[in-house]
Amino acid sequence: MNIAVVGAGAIGSYLGGMLSNESMNVSLIARGEHLKQMKKNGLTLKTNNHEKTIKATFTDSMDAIKGADLILFTVKSPDTLKTAREMMPFVKKEASILTFQNGVSNEEVLADLYGEKQVLSGAAHISAQVAAPGAVKQEGNHLFFIGSLSDDNCQKAEEVVQLFENSGINARSSDRILERKWRKSLWNVTFNPLSAVTGAAVGEILDSPELNKTAELVLKEIVEVAKKANIKVTKKAIDQVFSDAALVRHHKTSMLQDREKGKPMEVEALCGYFVKKARRLEVDTPVLETLYSLLTFIDVRKG
Incomplete structure (x- = not known):
């Protein structure tokens, strides 16, 4: 083969x-x-x-x-x-x-x-x-x-x-592979954009009251987008986002690694796509919108 x-x-x-x-x-x-x-x-x-x-x-x-x-x-x-x-x-x-x-x-x-x-x-x-x-x-x-x-x-x-x-x-x-990938995206969208903007590792987001609250708001928004898109999201999958994060406290997300190396970040795949999906579905995502705006500016300025 x-x-x-x-x-x-x-x-x-x-x-x-x-x-x-x-x-x-x-x-x-x-x-x-x-x-x-x-x-x-x-x-x-x-x-x-x-x-x-x-x-x-x-x-x-x-x-x-x-x-x-x-x-x-x-x-x-x-x-x-x-x-x-x-x-x-x-x-x-x-x-x-x-x-x-x-x-x-x-x-x-x-x-x-x-x-x-x-x-x-x-x-x-x-x-x-x-x-x-x-x-x-x-x-x-x-x-x-x-x-x-x-x-x-x-x-x-x-x-x-x-x-x-x-x-x-x-x-x-x-x-139901796309549904499974949406569930995996709950974690990615919650932590990747926020870590790339702030430079914080996963554990730092968990330990900071302000960043932790922001991550919770992002998770809430992406769950609403998934539900409106008719993607089945269980309570177990939602709860697992932060419990999984606690297991990789020292991890730097892929977007943060790309930013630190001066590489293009996956802004569209891990943030922009979901923001645009939310707009089409008429779901409010103010926190994700803000992160998307910041990340787009960072990527453009970086060239």
Whole structure:
């Protein structure tokens, strides 16, 4: 089986490394120093149980997608449309494109270009980071949910789940994958924009009475948007947002990490999309609106 990982950062490299074996032809499309080191020394993959060096195809060329049966799409959300268009000439019609990205808007972009039947959606619950160029570290438990956008493509999602499981990746299928991604977004929208604006880690938000109250207001707003969009949100899912945050107190959110590194933040995927959705649904989101305004200004000023 031929697999291509487009945007091989932390999660993409982890998946590509785990899937790489004698029966899999895996290509990781990356860039920068991470790519340079992988080309030179292979990918060093550190997990809870072991450390290994992965030998695969490492490249920055979309040519690596040719012949791929499965494309793991793990680019940052601001690059979704541009990257999806760039790879179109190389994607065969039988290939499945599985997105593991933040937010719930990337599926719409990919489906518009490739059709719902060719796109699978995934929700990644994992702590992984590029510890150094060419080296990815994964800690703690992990779980990947995978589902189809089209009812007649459920079997393909099941096959990918089995592929992951056979490679030592914990995975489950979901027949309501977008609903699950909305539930994951409760946490992301509550903590990512606020941390990116303030520079606060998760624990600092929890410990500050002012920031904690702001986070509670954001959560309340995003829950109202979800309900108005007919997304089922349980009390357990809502309560879990802050209890999960307490488990990762020292964590810097992905948006804050991007801001500190001078990279484009996922402003639209983790804030703007939900603000605009709220406007269409006539839901008031004053706190999210404010955060969106601030983040947009920060990104524009940063250039």
